[in-house]
Amino acid sequence: MSPKKRSNSYLELFPPISPYSTGFLEVDDIHSLYWEQSGNPDGVPILLLHGGPGAGSTPAHRRFFDPDFYRIIIFDQRGAGRSAPLGCLEDNTLEHLIQDIEALRKRMGVERWHLFGGSWGSTLALAYAQTHPERCISLIMRGIFLMEQAEVDWFLYGMKMIFPEAWEQFAAVIPEDRQDDLLSAYHELLTSPDDKKRMEAAIAWSLYETACSSLYPNYETITTDDQKAQAQALARIESHYFLNGVISEENSLTKGIDKIRSIPSTIIHGRYDVICPIHTAYHLHTIWPEADYIVVPDSGHSSLDDGVRTRLIEATENAKTLR
Numbered sequence: 001m002s003p004k005k006r007s008n009s010y011l012e013l014f015p016p017i018s019p020y021s022t023g024f025l026e027v028d029d030i031h032s033l034y035w036e037q038s039g040n041p042d043g044v045p046i047l048l049l050h051g052g053p054g055a056g057s058t059p060a061h062r063r064f065f066d067p068d069f070y071r072i073i074i075f076d077q078r079g080a081g082r083s084a085p086l087g088c089l090e091d092n093t094l095e096h097l098i099q100d101i102e103a104l105r106k107r108m109g110v111e112r113w114h115l116f117g118g119s120w121g122s123t124l125a126l127a128y129a130q131t132h133p134e135r136c137i138s139l140i141m142r143g144i145f146l147m148e149q150a151e152v153d154w155f156l157y158g159m160k161m162i163f164p165e166a167w168e169q170f171a172a173v174i175p176e177d178r179q180d181d182l183l184s185a186y187h188e189l190l191t192s193p194d195d196k197k198r199m200e201a202a203i204a205w206s207l208y209e210t211a212c213s214s215l216y217p218n219y220e221t222i223t224t225d226d227q228k229a230q231a232q233a234l235a236r237i238e239s240h241y242f243l244n245g246v247i248s249e250e251n252s253l254t255k256g257i258d259k260i261r262s263i264p265s266t267i268i269h270g271r272y273d274v275i276c277p278i279h280t281a282y283h284l285h286t287i288w289p290e291a292d293y294i295v296v297p298d299s300g301h302s303s304l305d306d307g308v309r310t311r312l313i314e315a316t317e318n319a320k321t322l323r
Contacts, residue, residue: 001068003313011310013063024083025075025107027100030090034082035075035104039067044137044323045110046316047101048074049117049124051143054237056081056230060304064116065316073113075104077124079237087233089191089240094147094247098128105135114319116312118142118303119276123253129263130256138322139265139291140315142308143273143301144281146254147247154277155242156182162274163212170208173201187239190232198236199228205235212274215300257288264322265291266315270299270308 003011019036026032039062046065050057057074065072076083078092078100101124105113114137117125122141129136145151160167171179178185189201203222222231247253265288269281278295285293292315299305303312 001066003066003317008306009310010306011313013060013309013313014065014067015063016059017062017067019062025100025104027078027096027103028091030085030088031078031092031100032084033075033078033100033104034084035073035107037071037073037108038062039065039070039072041071043069043071044320045071045073045108045113046319047104047113047115048072049101049115049121049128050074050077050080051117051119051121052080052234052238053077053097053120053241054080054087054234055120056083056233064303064309064312066320069320070114070316073104073108073110075100080233081230086229087236089236092237092240094124094127094241094245097124098131101128102132102135111135112137114138114140114316114322116140116316118312119145119301120147123147126253126256126260130253130259133260133263136260136263138319139260139263140268140312140319141266142268142303142312143276144267144269144284145276146252146280146284147241147245148249148252149246151276151280152183152242152246155275158277159212159274166208166211170204173204183239183242186235187243190236190239198232202232202235203228205238206231209234209238209275213300214302215270215272215298215305254284254287257284261288261290264319266294266318267291268294268296268308268311268315270296270301270305272299273301275301 019038022036024032056076079088115125174185296307299307
């Protein structure tokens, strides 16, 4: 199957598909991870790593890949999406997620696979590949994020330079005398026993991130019970990682590039990505020139922005030549 082009040369997503198998992988006494497979059961395996952390996967994620060629494997990370318990922070670290991917690979009977991840998914792709380079056919990464302190600070305070209205609504949940430490204040609310406080904070956090994600601001509403539950999981897990899981400069994922330098890789980044500014992708490119580096001039952070979507689909098409 070939991806379709619009008249303006942007590529469309592949048609909607349903999984041919789904299930849950119990990775410990707490966490049970949802997984699904779609596309070609005998195809080349490609694993999608969703963002957040805590965002979960969606049906649209299946549509970046040619279903005639790829065996498309998607899972929801600890506490995210359809995994249980939703929003759980216990034993939820980058190291646990790397172990989960290996457990899933073995469960699926996969020897080697492509990795496809954006934003936090790019963090996880880099971390897993550096731990298990022999299992990776290629890496396709979008919206590079390294989980370092400067990136977290930018999310909490820097984005107001571009989206002041969204930031004002985000900060307004926190009393003014605590707005110099939004992260701790938000985390307290998001782990509060008070349902109303948790939900108010979760909705404000999620709407802030959504508003800043696309080239054109996307002011969504959160109204259904499922939307509220997913918003709470995203905000809880993101604040948890931002508070407890920042990667120090000494342990930066950029320090491990020699372990994956020979893996065919593509870095795709929107020029106007406000969530994850392009500086990080450019820095990664300078120390890893072997990876293809693609700057999309007319896109922001979202994988569904026209330019980024097109480049991602082109990358999955180009990866067909790799084994």
